[in-house]
Amino acid sequence: MLLCIDCGNTNTVFSVWDGERFRCTLRTSTEHQRTADQYFVWFSTLMQHHKVPVDIRAVVISSTVPRVVFNLRVLCDRYFTCRPLVVGKPDCALPVAPRVDQGTTVGPDRLVNTVGSYDRHGGNLIVVDFGTATTFDVVDADGAYIGGVIAPGVNLSLEALHMAAAALPHVDVTKPPHAIGTNTVACMQSGVYWGYVGLVEGIVRQIRVERERPMKVIATGGLAPLFDQGTDIFDSVEDDLTMHGLVLIHRHNKELELA
Ligand SMILES: Nc1ncnc2c1ncn2[C@@H]1O[C@H](COP(=O)(O)OP(=O)(O)OP(=O)(O)O)[C@@H](O)[C@H]1O
């Protein structure tokens, strides 16, 4: 089985692919101090709980946090006796190379989202990922990543408001029933929720103007379904887009190896 690891700045997700479907998806917070042994205890315990055999033959990793890759490599070596494929490293091939400024390192999660979405929808896409940051990835007609937008994440914005203003509490993001809040929490939730709806719609409009062509919009990330309730800008909402992209990148590299 193939273990796909998506390491974000907030959360790390392990998903086990059996060749046909994902058998198990596990989530933990991202901490660079976590050792290979700690990963394995957590992983094998939950795999047992879900009654999935721990029979990992290959591992593919996307990590936006460079420091955690070291211990994930140790995990693969010690417990799965394999060398992981790490997106963004020179030995990991992509189906189509990104076209960006020389010297720019594109976030591996954005490269993976590009591959996953192009496979499902073809070219000319905007992928919106609601993670620690809210990112927009623009996919060209041939499936190349050609740039995009990085905006502060939704939870980060709420947290910043709470940190900077003494009278503003910590609140969770939710879709408020009205734009006009009649208490502090409702006012903050409205600002963030309708503010992000406006941000997403505005950025998509601007990208479409610059590209001068029809472009589908694909949303992913934990908060995508919540924002989908407040806008009709998304053509599709997919929670497994990053994992799908990781499976495809692994397959692509295997095929190159065999060729
Ligand atoms: N209704 C909700 N309200 C608040 N948070 C939610 C809700 N639904 C999902 N989430 C959050 O979405 C997050 C999952 O999103 P995702 O994995 O895409 O990004 P992340 O883990 O925040 O960021 P990164 O991938 O950059 O680490 C979880 O942390 C979860 O708390």
Ligand SMILES: CC(C)(CO)[C@@H](O)C(=O)NCCC(=O)O
């Ligand atoms: C923007 C984030 C943090 C989103 O996870 C990640 O993709 C990243 O660290 N990117 C590096 C910079 C870039 O993508 O241009």
Ligand SMILES: [K+]
């Ligand atoms: K993510």
